[in-house]
């Protein structure tokens with residue numbers, strides 16, 4: 001790991017003042033479960049590291065009358081185990097509970113989860129100069145791409161966004177409160193992520209001298225669930241994830257949101273799936289049709305066609321869970 005100068009501010013304003021307006025030389029450090037990995041691989045080589053461990057304002061989960069506010073420094077384990085969050089937003093707590101393993105969940109934070117770098121093996125290899133470093137091409141496009149995007153239309157880099165909290169939060173209509181050099185602003189999480197295509201772009205729209213302070217989720221009594229298809233039950237990322245939310249009504253599902261994870265460079269909003277289930281009572285037949293609709297525009301790469309079927313299954317099962325119906329796949 002390259003040596004660096006360590007800063008430990010105590011307020012968000014002090015932390016932001018220590019950042020620079022270009023990426024790479026100065027990095028924020030939360031739990032370090034991603035940043036230190038990248039440093040040890042020499043993929044990240046910051047000369048300055050700004051630790052958030054002394055910024056008490058980032059901690060805590062506050063359940064208020066109209067919304068829930070989760071500090072960017074809240075640990076993943078605290079989110080997963082929070083009784084009121086479990087009741088209101090099982091999609092979020094289930095997603096948090098499946099991340100990594102106990103060590104990762106006890107160190108990793110909400111802010112770090114949303115801003116973590118992608119897991120593409122070409123990007124994470126010190127010796128490969130891909131598009132997201134200073135290279136000219138995405139090696140996964142015609143290389144080893146079984147874990148990469150199946151909705152990558154128009155993107156030069158075919159990573160998948162690695163956050164499993166993001167699809168759940170987007171489906172719940174959450175927003176991030178961001179501290180920048182000119183004060184605070186709010187960004188809907190549906191607009192927070194971007195598909196990077198160069199070394200001066202990240203997987204999100206933050207500037208290099210911005211930081212996430214908290215995430216707010218409206219309390220609107222939505223049915224919600226997240227379903228992940230995984231190779232391994234721990235210390236791995238999902239192959240495909242579907243997060244859903246909807247209002248329950250006499251006339252069936254209202255205002256559904258279906259958001260897919262691990263299938264595109266950003267969390268992927270499956271509008272056709274939402275249209276398909278709108279006004280329907282959730283059943284194996286209607287949820288299955290929504291799953292097929294979610295997958296209809298997929299354009300898999302050479303090795304990841306299997307993800308198309310997984311999208312169909314994940315959406316179907318997430319809708320069945322959110323509707324509180326029997327999990328037919330569990331015997």
Ligand SMILES: Cc1cc2nc3c(=O)[nH]c(=O)nc-3n(C[C@H](O)[C@H](O)[C@H](O)COP(=O)(O)OP(=O)(O)OC[C@H]3O[C@@H](n4cnc5c(N)ncnc54)[C@H](O)[C@@H]3O)c2cc1C
Nearest residue numbers: 028030031032033034035100108109111112113115164212
């Ligand atoms: C084996 C393993 C399995 C995993 N499985 C999953 C999984 O299934 N799903 C999943 O979602 N994740 C998974 N992860 C990733 C894990 O969730 C992240 O590493 C963790 O959430 C990052 O949080 P952190 O606080 O440690 O971030 P750090 O490593 O400290 O930071 C990560 C990045 O976020 C930036 N950052 C941190 N805080 C802020 C902030 N407040 N504002 C702006 N930028 C900030 C940092 O500068 C850095 O670029 C896994 C990790 C491992 C090692």
